[in-house]
Amino acid sequence: xxxxxxxxxxxxxxxxxxxxxxxxxxxxxxxxxxxxxxxxxxxxxxxxxxxxxxxxxxxxxxxxxxxxxxxxxxxxxxxxxxxxxxxxxxxxxxxxxxxxxxxxxxxxxxxxxxxxxxxxxxxxxxxxxxxxxxxxxxxxxxxxxxxxxxxxxxxxxxxxxxxxxxxxxxxxxxxxxxxxxxxxxxxxxxxxxxxxxxxxxxxxxxxxxxxxxxxxxxxxxxxxxxxxxxxxxxxxxxxxxxxxxxxxxxxxxxxxxxxxxxxxxxxxxxxxxxxxxxxxxxxxxxxxxxxxxxxxxxxxxxxxxxxxxxxxxxxxxxxxxxxxxxxxxxxxxxxxxxxxxxxxxxxxxxxxxxxxxxxxxxxxxxxxxxxxxxxxxxxxxxxxxxxxxxxxxxxxxxxxxxxxxxxxxxxxxxxxxxxxxxxxxxxxxxxxxxxxxxxxxxx
Amino acid sequence: xxxxxxxxxxxxxxxxxxxxxxxxxxxxxxxxxxxxxxxxxxxxxxxxxxxxxxxxxxxxxxxxxxxxxxxxxxxxxxxxxxxxxxxxxxxxxxxxxxxxxxxxxxxxxxxxxxxxxxxxxxxxxxxxx
Numbered sequence: 257x258x259x260x261x262x263x264x265x266x267x268x269x270x271x272x273x274x275x276x277x278x279x280x281x282x283x284x285x286x287x288x289x290x291x292x293x294x295x296x297x298x299x300x301x302x303x304x305x306x307x308x309x310x311x312x313x314x315x316x317x318x319x320x321x322x323x324x325x326x327x328x329x330x331x332x333x334x335x336x337x338x339x340x341x342x343x344x345x346x347x348x349x350x351x352x353x354x355x356x357x358x359x360x361x362x363x364x365x366x367x368x369x370x371x372x373x374x375x376x377x378x379x380x381x382x383x384x385x386x387x388x389x390x391x392x393x394x395x396x397x398x399x400x401x402x403x404x405x406x407x408x409x410x411x412x413x414x415x416x417x418x419x420x421x422x423x424x425x426x427x428x429x430x431x432x433x434x435x436x437x438x439x440x441x442x443x444x445x446x447x448x449x450x451x452x453x454x455x456x457x458x459x460x461x462x463x464x465x466x467x468x469x470x471x472x473x474x475x476x477x478x479x480x481x482x483x484x485x486x487x488x489x490x491x492x493x494x495x496x497x498x499x500x501x502x503x504x505x506x507x508x509x510x511x512x513x514x515x516x517x518x519x520x521x522x523x524x525x526x527x528x529x530x531x532x533x534x535x536x537x538x539x540x541x542x543x544x545x546x547x548x549x550x551x552x553x554x555x556x557x558x559x560x561x562x563x564x565x566x567x568x569x570x571x572x573x574x575x576x577x578x579x580x581x582x583x584x585x586x587x588x589x590x591x592x593x594x595x596x597x598x599x600x601x602x603x604x605x606x607x608x609x610x611x612x613x614x615x616x617x618x619x620x621x622x623x624x625x626x627x628x629x630x631x632x633x634x635x636x637x638x639x640x641x642x643x644x645x646x647x648x649x650x651x652x653x654x655x656x657x658x659x660x661x662x663x664x665x666x667x668x669x670x671x672x673x674x675x676x677x678x679x680x681x682x683x684x685x686x687x688x689x690x691x692x693x694x695x696x697x698x699x
Numbered sequence: 700x701x702x703x704x705x706x707x708x709x710x711x712x713x714x715x716x717x718x719x720x721x722x723x724x725x726x727x728x729x730x731x732x733x734x735x736x737x738x739x740x741x742x743x744x745x746x747x748x749x750x751x752x753x754x755x756x757x758x759x760x761x762x763x764x765x766x767x768x769x770x771x772x773x774x775x776x777x778x779x780x781x782x783x784x785x786x787x788x789x790x791x792x793x794x795x796x797x798x799x800x801x802x803x804x805x806x807x808x809x810x811x812x813x814x815x816x817x818x819x820x821x822x823x824x825x826x827x828x
Contacts, residue, residue: 405744540739 318654322687326637326678327467327662328389328416329528330517332495332605333682338519338592347588354545356560363559366547366584369591376497376594377511378504379533383544385587386579389514390422392530393461393491395577396510397423399534399541400459400487401432402576408433408456412444414466415491417667423461441631442468442639449477457486464492464500467667468629469637469676471500478507487538494518494531494590496635498606503533510534519593520586529586539563543577608681609636612688616679619692625699629674637678639664642699646675649698656694700823701728703794707770707810708819709752714794715770715813717804722771725798726758726789729823734760737786742778742800749775749802751809756799758789771809773802 262270271277283291301309323331342348346361353362366384373382386392397409411420413436424434437448444462453460460481465471478488489510490503495517503511515529516522534542548562597605613636621628625643642649646663653660665672679688702708706716706723712730716723731737741757749755749769756767778800782788789797814822 540741 318659321654321657321659322683322691323659324661324677324679324683324691325659326469327676328418328493328514329522330493330495330636330678331522331680331682332517332519333680334519334521334593335596337596338589341592342585342589347585353584354561354564356558360559362584363547363561365588365591366582367549367559368595369587370547372591372594373531373533376494376502377492377531377533378502379508379511380536381539381542381546382531382533383542383546383582385515385582385584386512386530386532386544387583388526388528388530389416389491389512389516390419390530391426391579392512392514392532393419393489394423394426395530395543395579396489396512396532396534397427397432397459397461398577399510399538399543400489402541403487403538404458404485406456406458406486407431408435408454409458410435410437410449410452410460412437412439412449412460412462412466413668414439414442414444414468414470415461415463416467419463419491439466439468442466442470442629443632444472444474444477446477446480449480453480453484453486455484457481457484459487459489461489461491464490464503465496465635465637467676468632468639468664469634469678470632471496471635472632473501473506474508475501475506482507493635495602495606495609498602498604499610500606500635509538515586515590518590519596520589527583527586529583529590531587531590541576543579544582605681606635609679612636612681612683613638613679615685616677616683616688616691619688620677620695623692623696623699626695636680637676640675640677642673642675644699645672647672649675649695652698653694656698658691658694660691660695700732700820701794702816702820702823704816706794707813707815708822709768709770709813710822711752711768713767713770716794716798717810720804720807721776722773722802722804723798724755724770724800724802725793726767727819728793731790731793731797734758734765735762736760737789740782740786740789740799742782743775745775745778747775748805749773751806751812767799769802770813771802771804771806773805775800776803777801 350362353359356363370382370384374380386395401407409432411423411434435452437445437452439445444466449460462474462477464474481488487509488507490508492503492511492513494513494515512530512532515531520529545561546563547559550558550560552558594602613634617628617638620626620640627641629639629641646665650660650663660675662676664674664676706714708714708727712727714725714727737758737760739759743749743755749772751770751772752768754766755769758765758767779798
């Protein structure tokens with residue numbers, strides 16, 4: 257396909273053919289006041305000039321900082337093989353590649369992605385992916401509303417504020433009532449939940465590890481939720497599932513999460529990856545599409561879109577969601593990432609994250625004036641209390657070459673002096689020691 | 700076109716077979732033939748109240764998803780659980796194994812607005828002309 261715009265001659269010829277004198281005449285039916293005026297664009301620049309300008313702008317980003325920021329998005333290593341495979345034109349340039357007669361490779365890749373998500377979450381069915389962790393969680397909440405015929409949703413405040421904000425804004429014109437349960441000492445409160453859980457509750461949403469990094473076993477919570485006929489929804493960090501108890505093992509009905517940590521680079525604005533898995537009986541409420549394995553007329557194994565009825569093709573106005581798409585290329589990255597590291601590799605990856613974070617806790621505990629919060633076990637992220645506002649400390653640490661963490665005061669009232677620190681497998685002991693020394697100097 | 704005599708019909712091609720104060724509800728042979736292969740039936744829950752001529756279930760076929768309206772008002776007393784695993788029962792046996800649910804009739808006067816076999820037969824014949 258050529259992207260060269262029409263020449264003046266071509267435009268003239270087309271105008272002549274349809275019998276008008278200018279392009280402007282095409283918009284004659286639109287009142288002048290509603291028409292776009294001049295776009296006032298500068299004259300064109302050469303490729304060299306544009307590249308120079310963009311590079312200059314890009315250089316304003318501090319990309320070389322040693323990264324201790326998490327908060328839902330993590331700095332994990334991405335093997336070079338991943339980019340090489342994903343950039344193959346069969347994958348990279350294909351648009352809506354779902355026709356089984358010509359897209360067996362793609363369909364198989366998505367099928368494998370779904371299988372990986374099912375194995376990680378311990379649940380029965382996964383869809384072909386969603387936009388990001390937040391939209392996936394919203395879709396899960398609406399599945400529960402439809403399934404139960406109820407409209408009250410209880411959300412633990414340990415759920416990422418970005419996701420909670422998305423839940424509230426997506427449902428602002430729907431009759432869905434939200435109740436937030438405040439965390440107690442960084443952990444989800446069983447008493448708070450018991451106070452609000454009733455037979456009007458459609459779902460209870462928990463996050464594990466929660467936003468403060470705390471790891472919890474929600475088995476007892478799920479049991480209680482089920483007693484009231486409600487669904488239990490977990491938002492999870494996929495890399496942590498290499499060593500933590502899965503949502504399926506805890507009894508959750510739906511698990512969603514942000515798949516960025518599975519081979520997708522950190523970037524401001526994405527594209528990221530939402531994943532979703534659920535119990536078999538909820539499959540009809542799932543949004544998006546599902547790829548299934550089948551056999552062709554000769555009995556050979558093949559792959560097809562098994563479930564796409566929620567979308568535009570058949571259900572139309574009865575569709576369960578407006579989601580008609582998926583994040584195929586990001587889902588492919590996740591599938592290749594997990595396949596590259598392998599079952600044992602994913603366990604090791606998780607354990608390395610955990611060990612590095614524990615080493616960082618012990619190292620930072622020696623910094624005078626800093627308190628490492630240890631009220632709960634954590635995975636690769638934890639909270640520290642500083643003697644001054646975390647925001648200030650973060651700015652000072654940038655000068656020292658560190659992205660020091662996420663200041664919790666941004667999301668939680670009264671936590672201005674708390675800093676959320678993430679330590680992935682990429683952080684070396686030397687980096688952690690230097691980080692600790694720099695903090696000592698800044699405080 | 701199979702149209703049994705022992706039941707009442709709607710213009711939307713639902714049927715109701717009445718046993719005392721209970722009505723069995725399903726869709727007609729004409730409806731299943733028009734929809735094609737049925738892949739899924741979304742049923743109400745036991746205890747739900749349904750109203751005459753209002754939404755009570757969804758039928759999804761390879762061609763379309765359609766609403767099924769309740770032929771009579773009442774409370775759902777049972778659903779045909781077999782349909783979850785065997786949606787094809789609606790194609791193969793729309794008046795028997797492929798029934799949708801039963802209701803306890805709450806307004807028996809509504810029966811007067813439904814068609815009998817003869818009226819439905821001429822209605823369907825009128826549609827194909």
